[in-house]
Amino acid sequence: MENLIALLVAAPLLGAAVLLCGGRRLDRIGHWLGTVLAAGSFLIGAVLFVDMIGKGADDRALHQKLFSWVPVESFQADIAFQLDQLSMTFVLLITGVGTLIHVYSIGYMEHDERRRRFFGYLNLFLAAMLLLVLADNYLLLYFGWEGVGLASYLLIGFWQHKPSAATAAKKAFLVNRVGDIGLSIAIMLMFTTFGTFAFGPVLEATGDTGEGKLTAIGLMLLLAACGKSAQVPLQSWLGDAMEGPTPVSALIHAATMVTAGVYLIVRSGAIFDAAPTAQLVVTVVGAVTLLFGAIVGCAKDDIKKALAGSTMSQIGYMILAAGLGPIGYAFAIMHLVTHGFFKAGLFLGAGSVMHGMNDEVDMRKYGGLRKYMPVTFITFGLGYLALIGFPGLSGFFSKDKIIEAAFAAGGTQGWILGAATLLGAGLTAFYMTRVMLMTFFGEKRWQPDADGNEPHPHESPSSMTIPMIVLAFGSVFAGGFFGIGDRFVNWLEPVTKFEHPHPPISIPVITGATIAVLLLGVAAAYLQYGRKPIPVVAPRGSLLTRAARRDLLQDDFNHVVLVRGGEHLTRSLVYLDHKGVDGVVNGTAAAVGGLSGRLRKLQNGYARSYAVSMFGGTAILIAATLLMRAV
Amino acid sequence: MNPVNYLYLASLLFTIGAAGVLIRRNAIVVFMCVELMLNACNLALVTFSRMHGNLDGQIIAFFTMVVAAAEVVVGLAIIVSLFRSRHSASVDDASLMKL
Numbered sequence: 001m002e003n004l005i006a007l008l009v010a011a012p013l014l015g016a017a018v019l020l021c022g023g024r025r026l027d028r029i030g031h032w033l034g035t036v037l038a039a040g041s042f043l044i045g046a047v048l049f050v051d052m053i054g055k056g057a058d059d060r061a062l063h064q065k066l067f068s069w070v071p072v073e074s075f076q077a078d079i080a081f082q083l084d085q086l087s088m089t090f091v092l093l094i095t096g097v098g099t100l101i102h103v104y105s106i107g108y109m110e111h112d113e114r115r116r117r118f119f120g121y122l123n124l125f126l127a128a129m130l131l132l133v134l135a136d137n138y139l140l141l142y143f144g145w146e147g148v149g150l151a152s153y154l155l156i157g158f159w160q161h162k163p164s165a166a167t168a169a170k171k172a173f174l175v176n177r178v179g180d181i182g183l184s185i186a187i188m189l190m191f192t193t194f195g196t197f198a199f200g201p202v203l204e205a206t207g208d209t210g211e212g213k214l215t216a217i218g219l220m221l222l223l224a225a226c227g228k229s230a231q232v233p234l235q236s237w238l239g240d241a242m243e244g245p246t247p248v249s250a251l252i253h254a255a256t257m258v259t260a261g262v263y264l265i266v267r268s269g270a271i272f273d274a275a276p277t278a279q280l281v282v283t284v285v286g287a288v289t290l291l292f293g294a295i296v297g298c299a300k301d302d303i304k305k306a307l308a309g310s311t312m313s314q315i316g317y318m319i320l321a322a323g324l325g326p327i328g329y330a331f332a333i334m335h336l337v338t339h340g341f342f343k344a345g346l347f348l349g350a351g352s353v354m355h356g357m358n359d360e361v362d363m364r365k366y367g368g369l370r371k372y373m374p375v376t377f378i379t380f381g382l383g384y385l386a387l388i389g390f391p392g393l394s395g396f397f398s399k400d401k402i403i404e405a406a407f408a409a410g411g412t413q414g415w416i417l418g419a420a421t422l423l424g425a426g427l428t429a430f431y432m433t434r435v436m437l438m439t440f441f442g443e444k445r446w447q448p449d450a451d452g453n454e455p456h457p458h459e460s461p462s463s464m465t466i467p468m469i470v471l472a473f474g475s476v477f478a479g480g481f482f483g484i485g486d487r488f489v490n491w492l493e494p495v496t497k498f499e500h501p502h503p504p505i506s507i508p509v510i511t512g513a514t515i516a517v518l519l520l521g522v523a524a525a526y527l528q529y530g531r532k533p534i535p536v537v538a539p540r541g542s543l544l545t546r547a548a549r550r551d552l553l554q555d556d557f558n559h560v561v562l563v564r565g566g567e568h569l570t571r572s573l574v575y576l577d578h579k580g581v582d583g584v585v586n587g588t589a590a591a592v593g594g595l596s597g598r599l600r601k602l603q604n605g606y607a608r609s610y611a612v613s614m615f616g617g618t619a620i621l622i623a624a625t626l627l628m629r630a631v
Numbered sequence: 632m633n634p635v636n637y638l639y640l641a642s643l644l645f646t647i648g649a650a651g652v653l654i655r656r657n658a659i660v661v662f663m664c665v666e667l668m669l670n671a672c673n674l675a676l677v678t679f680s681r682m683h684g685n686l687d688g689q690i691i692a693f694f695t696m697v698v699a700a701a702e703v704v705v706g707l708a709i710i711v712s713l714f715r716s717r718h719s720a721s722v723d724d725a726s727l728m729k730l
Contacts, residue, residue, distance in 0.1 A: 603727035611652055 001051050002064040005081040005134060008034050008091060011041040012126035019120030031109070031117030032124050035102040040094035041126065049088055057494050060085060063136060064114075068220055070139075073196060082136030082199060083532040086495045090133035090263060090279075090331060093340045097255045098126050100467035104348055105247040105438045106461035108355060112245075116156060122251065125151035129256055133263060145183060145228065148257050149176045150174040155252060156244040168240035175237040179570050183264075184213040186220035187211065202567050203270040211275055217594050218278025221264055222285065229261030229315050231289045236554045238312055239296070242304040246351030249304055253312045255342035259336050262315065266329045269496055270324075279323050283409070286320025287420040289313065292552060294427035298434065299548030301538055303350045306435050307343070308389070310387065313424060320417060321402045328405045329496035334482050335398035341392060342473030348468045349380030352460040353439060357446065364437040364536050367445040372457035375465045377440050379472040382584040384436050385406065386475035388429040394479030399425065401483065404510050408501030429521025445536050448605040456540045515549015636673045637678040644671035658720040665706075669699045 015037035019030050025340070026033070035544035050059045061084035065353050066463040070077040082201050083091070102122060109115045128147025137143040137307060157169025190197045191214050194205050204216060230253075252258070265272065265282060265622045290313045297309025297528065315442035318336050356373055370377040386393040386466065389400065407418035459465065482488035503510060547553055602613070644667055651664030673692040675686050680688030 607722050607725070608653055608656075615649060615653070 001048065002062045004048055005062060005064045005083050006066055008041050008128050009043050009046070009130045009134060010122040011044070012130065012335045013195070013379060015123035016120050016127060019116055019123060021535050026502065028087060029298045031106050031119045034119030034213055035106065037101045037123060038095065038102045038126055041130070042095040043100045045091040045095045048387060049092060049624065050082060052088055057149065060494070063460060075194070077139045078137065079140060080136045081134045083134060084495050085492050086267065086333065087133050087336060093179060093337055094126060094129050094133065094256050097340050097344050098251060100248045100470055101251040101344065101348070104464050104467040107461045108351055109249055110441065112121050118245070120494070121151055121154045125155065125252060131261055138190060139197055139612070142183055146180065146259065146322060148260060149173065152176070152252050152257055153424070155248040156241045158244055158248065162243065165243040168243040172237040172241050174226045175234050179224045179234055180226065182220040182223025186217050186224065189217045189220065192420040193217070199267065203513045206270045206274045210580050214271050214275040215278045218275040219281060221268050223531050225261030225264050225319065226285060229258045229319065230287050230312050231261065231316065231319055232292055235292065235312055236551065236558055238310050239305050239551055242302070242308050242457060246304065246354060250344045250347030250351065253308065254347050255340040258315055259318070259340070261338055262318040262322055262332055262621055266332055266496060269329055273325055279325060283320050283417055284321030286316045286323055287417055290316030290424040291322060291420060291427070294424050294431065295548050296551050298427060299545050303353065303363050304361055305440060306431060307346055307350060309429065310431065311343055313428065314343065317399060317402050317421065317424065321405055322419065324405050324409055324499040327408055327501040328402070329406055330492045330498050331401040333400065333492060334488045335402055337482070338386065338394035338479045341471050341478050342383040345379055345468055345471035345475050346387065347385035348471065349376050352376040352464055352468065355460050355464070358449065360455065361447065363435065364391060364534060364538060365446045366439045367442045367534065368569055370438055370440040371483065373459050375459055375503050376468065380440070381436065382472040383475045384432050386479070386520070389514065391515060392480065397479035397483030400511055401516055404507055405501040407503035407505065407510060414504065419548040422513060426517035426525045427523040429518045430525045433522045433525035434529050436523065438534055441530065442534060445534065472576070634682050636679050640674060641671045643676065644674065655722055656721045657711065658722050661722055662706055662710065666699060669695060670675040
């Protein structure tokens with residue numbers, strides 16, 4: 001069975017290689033090839049999964065070593081895989097949702113002449129992401145991590161003829177790079193601390209290592225997670241990444257790639273458990289981001305950017321849960337999986353709406369679409385209910401658990417985190433209801449575009465609707481399936497450990513409060529967007545609205561602090577170089593020139609003055625010699 | 632007689648010669664002062680030879696005389712041709728070797 005693990009990665013990698021190198025003769029079958037290989041990877045994953053659940057809980061982990069990658073003295077890096085319950089969960093999510101999105105893309109990218117290349121990139125992404133979650137050491141994980149960053153760059157900038165897409169791709173790449181530096185530093189620290197970077201030895205050795213070093217490693221890992229998972233302060237790329245084709249947003253920026261940070265933190269749980277300071281920072285980052293994303297999501301009129309804000313916010317929940325330690329790891333991953341279902345479904349729904357509306361993304365120009373796109377409406381609606389945590393659907397089970405765990409963090413910290421998660425739940429209900437109402441309800445508000453083409457909203461082809469239906473099923477039932485009887489927690493328990501959270505207030509009260517906040521959010525959105533007609537041109541709005549429309553000034557902040565700061569730094573360095581370094585060099589040259597100009601005067605051509613210097617020199621030499629003798 | 636007195640005389644002669652070389656402008660006089668310095672040296676060498684009781688200093692003095700004779704031949708020739716071309720024997724006039 002171990003030998004199948006490499007095939008999981010190899011199948012999409014082969015697809016990427018064939019599609020990207022194969023040239024135009026593959027244009028007609030390229031998309032099928034890519035989809036089949038993704039599905040093949042999913043099937044292998046399913047076979048391994050069936051095999052895994054047939055074994056006892058403690059010996060489910062599989063290991064496969066392919067070859068030694070960098071064998072140098074004590075530095076031993078292997079291409080080796082580890083498939084345990086945590087990796088298995090990710091493998092099924094990545095290949096499952098990935099395959100569905102491949103199918104969807106067949107329809108969505110039908111009219112794009114570079115469709116083959118698109119599928120090649122998608123396969124490359126799958127391969128890199130699978131490598132990331134299957135690696136059994138941090139160095140190989142880093143390889144996958146960078147591969148994911150590359151695939152993300154290629155896919156965001158897929159429509160590179162649009163300058164905005166090219167810029168967004170570069171922005172995502174650069175911001176991710178900041179996080180990657182964190183990961184590389186963490187790996188170096190691990191090597192100096194533990195002498196290895198394989199998961200097993202590193203995570204077992206945390207017990208007898210100084211807390212300071214573990215805190216440093218933890219914070220560097222958190223920086224990496226912030227970059228990849230779009231957490232404050234490295235969140236600015238996610239909104240712009242919506243420039244990519246919608247399936248990319250669904251696959252990479254909602255369901256899989258952005259969850260890599262959560263995976264990293266949960267995988268490194270033993271390090272964070274031994275470093276409470278790093279854990280605290282993780283929860284703070286999670287809490288800040290979940291509110292940040294939710295506030296941004298409330299103000300965006302671009303349907304994909306509203307969903308991007310939501311993604312940021314939901315991953316904030318996961319990071320927060322991952323920062324809570326053993327009481328939160330399993331819930332973080334559970335929310336990650338259910339979120340994978342409903343957020344992918346929501347993005348695909350948004351893509352379906354755009355497909356029917358001539359690629360219009362402004363929700364103020366939608367309205368009343370439920371009559372025109374019934375399937376999209378129902379699947380999007382189910383995803384919406386799951387996301388806001390409507391009782392009985394997926395999001396309810398997973399998010400409620402995170403809120404309970406947050407309250408159970410203990411003391412003031414628990415109350416603050418709990419309040420943040422509750423507030424986030426209310427905001428989630430508000431912005432998602434807003435998206436729902438503006439898109440599918442109310443009067444139709446679309447108008448002919450500049451060329452006089454009036455959009456004719458229509459349902460999308462079945463290649464697009466079927467994945468949406470499958471994902472809608474997941475959105476509805478996954479949470480209940482995982483949550484009832486702690487099935488998911490028991491599944492992950494051997495890897496992530498688990499402690500039952502004991503919140504200071506009883507669990508039914510928290511659940512009741514969550515539902516109350518949820519209804520409050522829905523009602524507030526209904527009063528503002530359901531009862532009143534929605535203006536086609538956005539009103540000016542309050543100061544907070546205007547700030548949130550500008551992503552709470554994240555770009556302005558980055559511009560002022562980082563760009564300007566960087567410019568000033570480089571200018572002063574250039575100044576220093578010109579005046580300081582060049583000054584020393586030029587000054588030395590000028591001094592030597594000036595001095596020699598003076599010395600030249602000694603060469604006056606008069607024999608008698610030469611004679612004087614000869615006599616003088618001789619006299620000095622003799623005097624010096626006598627002096628030395630005397631001493 | 633104390634041989635140190637010869638050394639005093641030699642250094643006096645050398646000083647006079649050196650001062651003459653530095654101060655006088657007439658090439659002939661400068662030349663004569665150089666000869667004076669050479670002879671002061673010879674005197675010192677011979678005195679040392681006497682003081683140490685060996686012949687080394689006297690032999691070097693012979694060498695010095697040979698060199699001085701050769702120098703006189705070359706030096707006077709230069710001064711004569713210089714005077715012929717410039718109608719002056721002043722050493723300061725021959726100051727072309729400067730930038």
